[in-house]
Amino acid sequence: MAVEVSNNHKQQKATERTPRILVFACKWCGLIGADGAGRKREPLPPNFRVIPVECVGSVEPDAVIRAFADGMDGVIVMGCHLGGCRFNDANHAAFKRLELLRALLEGVGIGRDRLLVTFGTAHEGHQFTDVLRNFTNLIAKKESLDTSWTSSRARMI
Amino acid sequence: MKNITVFLCTCFDEINRVVDYERLCSHLSDDPRVAAVTVSRGLCVSGGAGEIGASVKSGDGRVLIAACSPLARGDQVMRDLERAGVPAFRRHLVDLREGCAWIHGNNPAAATEKALDLLNMGLTALEYKEPSADVTLKIADEVLVIGAGPAGMAAATALARCGVDVRVLERGAQPGGMLGLVSRSYPDNTDPSEKIAAFRDLAASDPRITFHSKVKIISARGYAGNFTVRFTAEGEELQAHAGAVIIATGGRVFPPKGYYRYGEVREVVSQIELEARFRKGPVKKENAVFIQCVGARCEERPYCSTICCPASIKNAMRIMDENENARVWILHRDIMMPGTTLEAYYKKAMERGVRFIRYAESDPPRILGDEAVETVEVRDDITGDRRTIPADLVVLSTPLIAGTDAEAIGDLFGIQRDSYGFFREIYPLHPVETRIDGVYICGSARWPVSSEQAMVQGEAAAMKAAALVGRQTIRASEFSRVPGAKFGHARVNEDTCSGCGNCAAVCSFDAIRLQRRSGEGEFRMVSRVIKVRCKACGNCLSVCPNGSMQMPEMNTKALYGMVGKAFS
């Protein structure tokens, strides 16, 4: 379903363009999953870019907002299982923060489901693949975000 | 600035089979930041890291490596670079194999576009990365052991044998801990006072061990290599400077108040009271009933305390030793006797005629009798029969719970406790380490254990501490939970820090302190990062409202730069 947008801002119809997806993957789980997918040579849509981070704790909400402002259609943050974080409970804190951010994104009309926060296990290439494919499908069905509009919206936060 | 050297690895044509390297090269050579581009066939096998290192060592050279994933050979190349003198902020790895060529083999054009973006992201990151200044610390050579129960005694003994100076702080008047309250120790039925006396002698004769009794800890400050602990011992105020701290403060026995008419009728006692009676003299009883899991494995305390089943079995046999006609029942919910020795001990008890009856948690035994206990009524959960057992002694097996000052000790040293108040290790795989480097835990302070296990853990903690204080100096970056050095640590800009304390609150390594900073005409609080403690998770910078907290090797500029170049 398309995002509910509460005002009449200019919107593009769903375009042919494949959505742009940015993945923040922590080195200890998300990135290992991505690596697993790579090792199995799983064919994946080339519409995503991975930024490796030490821990999802370091994914500042501002960076996610910046991603939308810079034209991303969706952002995924991948961390380790809650309780399985190498940095004590750093991913718990990140989870809470990013949940709040999702609410904010909803509030400004970007939509909460454009930010996916997942916590999974390392060594599971298929998990990475599934998450990425499903998310791409979800975002592809949405109206694409108009960047001039998103940036001003995103910067409001 | 033209200071980035790029090395593109083809991985023996694995990558350039899909990705158009000619386009990458021409794009890169047009970039004003790139000094040189070299295409190599196998960076990991050519041993090229040394040469790469030499080529970028001078001035402000930086190196971008495009090769396979860090988990394949990428990290190895990075480690080689580290050894060759190229620190984290001067290098960046781009994964073009697992992260690009291998997953987009069916779409070479898009794969090349993606590779270009990834390289651009890398270049931008390199442009902004900064170093976290490392610090080298001197390590104090003494180890502090808090608590002189079996765990603390074993730790101190092991350290002294390794030639390490150790200072033991004991709250009580004597060493021994809970073992000093036990009449005989399972599974070998030895008198624990021998073990305790042996330690007392060692502490008195070995110049490496300093033993303080009647200790009260006042304060603890510092970090791995440099802890300062102030305390009073027999009223006298003292201070210790230690490189590592071993916490062996044990637990305490849960008092069975409110259970099985304890305190209401005579001869309903706790296990530890029975131990005290044995220590005074023989306990002659005709019919003794032990009740297990009193206040344990229940909703409030769902854990098994592990020591009460063997303790009951030990004391059941002891009662039979002292009166050969005595009959003994153990009413249990499960008998927990793991391992070869304890299982053999359990078998021996059955052979000797100790009777085991299983009851259900929902239908616990009842104590009957007016002044003193007369009978115990129990429903056998296996047969369903209700039985009335004559009893002139009922012993309640209660679990160990966290010590009275576990909270205070935890707060002093910044270590975490679990839901039941026991100290928490780093789970999994680091059984005696805590989230604070240089602070180790062992024995019942960590989780209820037998004295033997407490000793094993004490020795394990001693070895960890010895490995730390055995060195003269250490670099902050070495305190990493992962092989190799951690990649950096957080840095605060004191000029812009507003002292809000968000970072200090979120840091789960207790690595940030708010401190006063007084400059000309200013007096305010700013946060300071304790580099040794910081593990570089980045949580603090995510909550800093004005970007004062940064991770130099991946600062906001570098991160935002990468985001901006993701689809360029």
Ligand SMILES: Cc1cc2nc3c(=O)[nH]c(=O)nc-3n(C[C@H](O)[C@H](O)[C@H](O)COP(=O)(O)OP(=O)(O)OC[C@H]3O[C@@H](n4cnc5c(N)ncnc54)[C@H](O)[C@@H]3O)c2cc1C
């Ligand atoms: C009834 C009963 C029977 C048992 N029988 C046996 C047995 O037969 N065999 C066996 O192997 N185990 C037995 N145990 C278990 C055994 O006693 C414990 O496992 C063992 O003592 C744990 O050792 P510990 O060193 O970890 O802690 P403890 O023995 O509890 O020692 C902790 C020490 O730290 C000191 N301390 C605490 N707080 C501070 C502080 N803030 N500052 C300074 N010092 C402090 C305490 O005074 C104490 O001396 C029994 C336990 C109970 C309850």
Ligand code: SF4
């Ligand atoms: S060891 Fe203690 S808590 Fe565990 S089953 Fe036995 S009596 Fe219950």
Ligand code: SF4
């Ligand atoms: S990076 Fe993590 S460990 Fe380091 S100071 Fe910040 S919150 Fe604490």
